Amino acid sequence: MSLDGMFQGLSISASALSAERARMGVIAQNLSQASTTNRGDGTPYRRKEVVFESVLEGTLQGGVQLAEVVEDSATPLVRQHRPGHPDADANGMVTLPNVNTAFEMVDLLQSSRAYEANLEAMQVQVRMAEKALELGR
Amino acid sequence: MSGVTPISPELLRIAATESPTAAPRASATGGAGFSEILNKVVTEADGAQKASDAVLNDFMNGKGGSPHEVMLALNKADLSFRMMLEVRNKLLDAYQEVMRTQV
Numbered sequence: 001m002s003l004d005g006m007f008q009g010l011s012i013s014a015s016a017l018s019a020e021r022a023r024m025g026v027i028a029q030n031l032s033q034a035s036t037t038n039r040g041d042g043t044p045y046r047r048k049e050v051v052f053e054s055v056l057e058g059t060l061q062g063g064v065q066l067a068e069v070v071e072d073s074a075t076p077l078v079r080q081h082r083p084g085h086p087d088a089d090a091n092g093m094v095t096l097p098n099v100n101t102a103f104e105m106v107d108l109l110q111s112s113r114a115y116e117a118n119l120e121a122m123q124v125q126v127r128m129a130e131k132a133l134e135l136g137r
Numbered sequence: 138m139s140g141v142t143p144i145s146p147e148l149l150r151i152a153a154t155e156s157p158t159a160a161p162r163a164s165a166t167g168g169a170g171f172s173e174i175l176n177k178v179v180t181e182a183d184g185a186q187k188a189s190d191a192v193l194n195d196f197m198n199g200k201g202g203s204p205h206e207v208m209l210a211l212n213k214a215d216l217s218f219r220m221m222l223e224v225r226n227k228l229l230d231a232y233q234e235v236m237r238t239q240v
Contacts, residue, residue, distance in 0.1 A: 136223035
């Protein structure tokens, strides 16, 4: 469509909003699984992280998209002494996920702020287009 | 004061050969005619309306999509429609102005 030029910036902001929503979903998953000691195969949950990449169509249109969700294997799992726990080993030690709730909350806040920033960029662009249309009056 | 700009021969030609309700057709000189331009803008606005309808429908029926995608589609439809309206107003103004010209 030839009117697409009017919405190019809007599409870029929208792609960022989608990406941030995906990041929030992953953070929510990390938080909810913060104490899952068995994810079915006997191993505890490992925190996940998102990787973003830019979408390039030509040189102008540069949105962002979710490239992949990777498992964090660098952060060590937490070991706790809980003899009564069904997943405890012979020494009474339980391996807990490497999710740090405080860090996840910081990520969540960051994601939320990024979402707001892109939303604002979108709103400004819509307002600009509306103002430009007023030229016709 | 630079005086009144003379009406371009192009505009006079459009007014003389095209009526607002005429079917779209290209002019003899190759440029787009009055109704052709109008038709194109209306088609654009209509396409955006239909697209936003589909996105909203999918979202409301739980077939995916997210709030911002719906709002983006609605905004696109809104802006396209207002763009169409402005173009239509301008074209009709010019047409009527030319029709009122005393000969």
